[in-house]
Amino acid sequence: MLWDASALDGYAIEASDGRIGHVSDFLFEDDSWIIRWLVVDTGNWLFDRKVLLPVSALGEPDPSLRQFPVELTMQQVKDSPDIDSDRPVSRQHETHLYRHYGWAPYWGGTFFSVGGGTAMPVVEAVPQSRSLQFDAAGEAIQQAEGDPHLRSAEVVTGFRVHATDGEIGHVVDFIVDDADWAIRYIKVDTNNWWPGTSVLMPPRSVREIDRPRRLVHLDVNRQEVLNSPPYDPSKTVDGAYDESFLTYYGIRWTAA
Secondary structure, three states: OEEEHHHHOOOEEEEOOEEEEEEEEEEEEOOOOEEEEEEEEOOOOOOOOEEEEEHHHEOOOEOOOOEEEEOOOHHHHHOOOOOOOOOOOOHHHHHHHHHHHOOOOOOOOEEEEOHHHOEEEEOOOOOOOOOOOOOHHHHHHHHHHOOOOEEEHHHHOOOEEEEOOEEEEEEEEEEEEOOOOEEEEEEEEOOOOOOOOEEEEOHHHEEEEEOOOOEEEEOOOHHHHHOOOOOOOOOOOOHHHHHHHHHHHOOOOOOO
16 A cells, blocks of 8 residues: 555554554665665653664554554563664664564565565574674774665655756655555655646656755656656545556566
8 A cells, every 4th residue: 555654654653562652754775765664753651762663563554543563562662772863874773673673684684474565584583692793994984874875754855856957846755655665656846846736756766865965866857757647646646647657657666
């Protein structure tokens, strides 16, 4: 099922034995355009601490209750490594999280299917007391720079979008598929260039995300955007639109 990422913001997270907080952000890879982590605000339960949860732990979102079930216990989440929400998430920190939950990281491993159509890695649980071996220089670089491909949906929302021949608007949302947590479309508000219009762009059209300048650079020109299938924000993206969109851009969705 397709969801606006913004519509899932604030959804409660229900562990197997109680509520742990609510969704405050999504972290996605800008090369695969797959959401890898939920940022969960734990509120008063853990004194406003934020935690990262892998999407492989998620059940199906429940729109009637505005919540996600997760296949974790409150104690597992409480014992997870802390994150600094003001700094980029390093690959080292991601590795610590996967080791904590006893799973293989998404950048390698074998997967099996779990409830909700997601994939969960199969790996022997690693005792938390086991130290991780990292190259000192590489670790320092990762801590300073973070994972270069991991992006915050909240941060990228609002970035200006540039075609090859000029600006077309700014990012207002992402449409994601809860079957594999891939970002299928990027919503762009084009009012400053093309009044009264919003467009959807395929993630594969993105050439670069320039965080310091708050820019998203596309590898298509303005005319290609103008000629793309018309998008009505008041309507749900259906199969007919999806087919015309894919045909126009000559792409196929593929699972990660």
